[in-house]
Amino acid sequence: MPSKNDSRDLDLSRFPAAAVTTDTTQLCLSCLFKLFTKQMNLAPRTAYSEIKRYVFSVPELTGKELTRPFFRNAEKNPRCPSCNAARRSHARLDIYRIEGGKQTDAARRALVKSLPKMAENFQIIEVKTTRRAAFYEWLDALGRTLDFADDTWLVSATRALLERREPKLDGAETFSGVRAVRRSQRLTEGWERDGARLFLSPPLYGEALLIQYLISRAQTHGGLTLDGRLTLPELLRRLRHAGLFAATSAAGADQFELLEQAINGLAGGDETLKYYYLIDRRDFLDTVKSVYSSFAT
Incomplete structure (x- = not known):
């Protein structure tokens, strides 16, 4: 209003x-x-x-x-x-x-x-x-602003992630004209822009997949991400390849424990906010x- x-x-x-x-x-x-x-x-x-x-x-x-x-x-x-x-x-x-x-x-x-x-x-x-509770509130609020019938929501979700990670980022300028988000084979951290494409380092790309999976799983069966519709095992496999799990923490953990580890790493755990x-x-x-x-x- x-x-x-x-x-x-x-x-x-x-x-x-x-x-x-x-x-x-x-x-x-x-x-x-x-x-x-x-x-x-x-x-x-x-x-x-x-x-x-x-x-x-x-x-x-x-x-x-x-x-x-x-x-x-x-x-x-x-x-x-x-x-x-x-x-x-x-x-x-x-x-x-x-x-x-x-x-x-x-x-x-x-x-x-x-x-x-x-x-x-x-x-x-x-x-x-x-910080964990704040993360879920942010995720819920973000999900209510996205149009899941339009695939551009994946780019919008990636923008929201970068704005959350980098408070001084000018999201409007950075994402102006971006049509695709890709995993970089060269970067080890951060991101870079090349024309209408935005390249993310493997860890950052993994975080983007996790955000998209969590948002979309409440909307569709199986989380929809930049890599297509993923099941939980498929998502965890990509997160592991992105380096989001320490080798020691991943050993012997079931898939739900691994998902919680990934979320805690992104959200900041139970630190007071x-x-x-x-x-x-x-x-x-x-x-x-x-x-x-x-x-x-």
Whole structure:
């Protein structure tokens, strides 16, 4: 849903592309005012005060299945799925999730310092997780953006991997015009561009196969990758040839243990990671005032 005031969009250009994810949730204030005034018998002014100072939580804003009065609707003029209220009663909540770490901490502090009326207009929630959990969240979010009916998703997934590995990479410039991704017979690390082809070193190519397999196995039977549709044994054989398994760790391990080893190596294991959720409340505050006026008359 487009912003009611695009000038309010935050400048996130100082952050690596893979370090920030954005989400938008809508909140029906008509539902809330009806709850406070009709079911709880509060005066409109009291309801307004209570709603205005509400502190949001991450699960209620970012869950896959939102509950009343929260909802998602990308239509231009959506209706509340619970009370059928029109768009003028809906508040937009933009949620920015910033991954903590050396690459982002300075930029995050500078952003927070620059925000107008920070304490009133914005809310920050710090959440601890692990790099492994963050990896799966990233993988799930990436999968929801890809069109698996179009084979170009394989290139898009490779771009997402490189942006995650190299925070300073300009993905748009690097992948502009890329039509094919190949395994390099010459490189031992990194990648290089040759015309419309992008060549990856064997270890990096193996990581790309793993990412594509994990994303697509939930969509199709057998993971679809740059090397075609692979079964798990076929994937592991390629990862072994790419050097992603130490000889000692691969000896005697079953295929599921090997897959877990590969994922842990790519994700970073159970090392602690912090997420900072920045919630933009400005449209919420404006809409609360507007809806209150209609209930107070």
